[in-house]
Amino acid sequence: MPSRPQLAAEERQLHGKAVARLRREGVLPAVIYGHGHDSQAIQVQARAFDTLRRQAGRNAIVDLKVGGTRATPVIVHGVQEHPVNRNALHVDFFVIKMTEELTVDVAVVTTGTSDAVEKQGGTLMLMHDTLRVRALPDAIPQSLELDISSLDSFDAVLHNSDIVLPEGATLVAEPEEAIARVQAPRVEEEPVVAEEGAEEGAPEETEEGAEPAAESTDADAEG
16 A cells, blocks of 8 residues: 655744744644644645645645654645635644545546537536545545546536446435536527618608708699
């Protein structure tokens, strides 16, 4: 069995607004809690955490070692990010037991190709980009695969029950809930172009400022 990724941490003495100084020094404030572990303020190297998040992926189990203590299995329970550059500002680590199931959000990824998209110009509509899954920590998948090959028309629909689940994982969602379909391309109506010339029954144009000529009557003729 491959070893789990590891991350070193230290106890954190600074709190509140003072943590801004840590961030300027490349240190990321964090907290660890869960399963009998009292909430503890810690700090990790920001660069080391960024590398871990890129390589290990979402919901990865991490052996977190705080100071000289024994490594503790944790998962990243939450990351507060900067609204512009998306850099991590604060991390919550949740202590887990390898013998107890967890319920986590797992990303949905599509596989295969849809004729309704490739040949008919439709747009794939994914109702949810994550779904909740319950499993033992070692059985939590990094992603859930959804084969969209059966979406061959705009009437076809895929449901949560079409998700491929690895052994030991249970989907925490309504199986008949729709998860994906293909939206038909929008057809724009061509504008109606009026024919040249006056419409039938329209009055004849007159010179600018001139009154329309009055029809002659018998009285005018007699005068």
